[in-house]
Amino acid sequence: MRSPSSLKQEFLKTWLKGLQVYTSxxxxxxxLERKKAIKLSADIAMASTRISTSSWSRALVAKACNASNSIxxxxxxxxxxxxxxxxPKNWMMAMSNKRIRSKKILRKSCTTTRKMRKKxxxxxxxxxxIAKRLIMKRTKVLKSLVPGGEYMDxxxxxxxxxxxxxxxxxxxxxxxxxxxxxxxxxxxxxxx
Numbered sequence: 001m002r003s004p005s006s007l008k009q010e011f012l013k014t015w016l017k018g019l020q021v022y023t024s025x026x027x028x029x030x031x032l033e034r035k036k037a038i039k040l041s042a043d044i045a046m047a048s049t050r051i052s053t054s055s056w057s058r059a060l061v062a063k064a065c066n067a068s069n070s071i072x073x074x075x076x077x078x079x080x081x082x083x084x085x086x087x088p089k090n091w092m093m094a095m096s097n098k099r100i101r102s103k104k105i106l107r108k109s110c111t112t113t114r115k116m117r118k119k120x121x122x123x124x125x126x127x128x129x130i131a132k133r134l135i136m137k138r139t140k141v142l143k144s145l146v147p148g149g150e151y152m153d154x155x156x157x158x159x160x161x162x163x164x165x166x167x168x169x170x171x172x173x174x175x176x177x178x179x180x181x182x183x184x185x186x187x188x189x190x191x192x
Contacts, residue, residue, distance in 0.1 A: 004170060007049050012174050014045035014076060021075040040069055042175070044076050046167050055156065056164045059148025 018041030026033065044064055047057035064073050139157070143149035146161050 056147040
């Protein structure tokens with residue numbers, strides 16, 4: 001695994017490149033367009049640091065390519081963008097096939113569970129049912145938060161979530177350091 005400092009450097013380099021490409025295509029931008037440029041460039045930069053190792057990064061790039069920002073993605077990611085442009089559908093299909101298989105397994109296990117319930121006539125512990133429902137709800141929320149999470153099984157979801165959180169932490173650290181450096185420069189020039 002790479003060191004956090006090298007990931008931060010790569011993120012910053014890619015993020016700034018994305019911002020330069022975005023601002024070169026649009027000379028006059030509104031506040032909302034600038035916000036969109038910063039977020040999109042940050043997402044692409046964050047995904048580019050983990051592109052070969054995680055599903056959430058491929059989902060972020062696929063989403064950016066589908067959102068009419070493919071030119072920006074191409075300029076920032078270069079050759080990797082061409083590979084990812086072709087593969088999001090295949091990748092999503094593979095993930096959905098995995099999900100369908102999981103549904104079949106779940107259906108079989110539910111059938112088996114029903115048969116077992118008929119054979120064994122005892123009351124199911126309510127605490128375990130509540131816990132299972134709570135876990136299902138929280139898993140659903142987590143799947144909605146992690147890019148591409150809706151196509152992941154629970155184990156992959158946990159691994160991807162941990163990786164995604166680490167990448168978000170790196171993104172926040174870089175942005176915080178950049179904001180602090182800008183603030184120090186402004187104080188030095190007497191803009192206060």
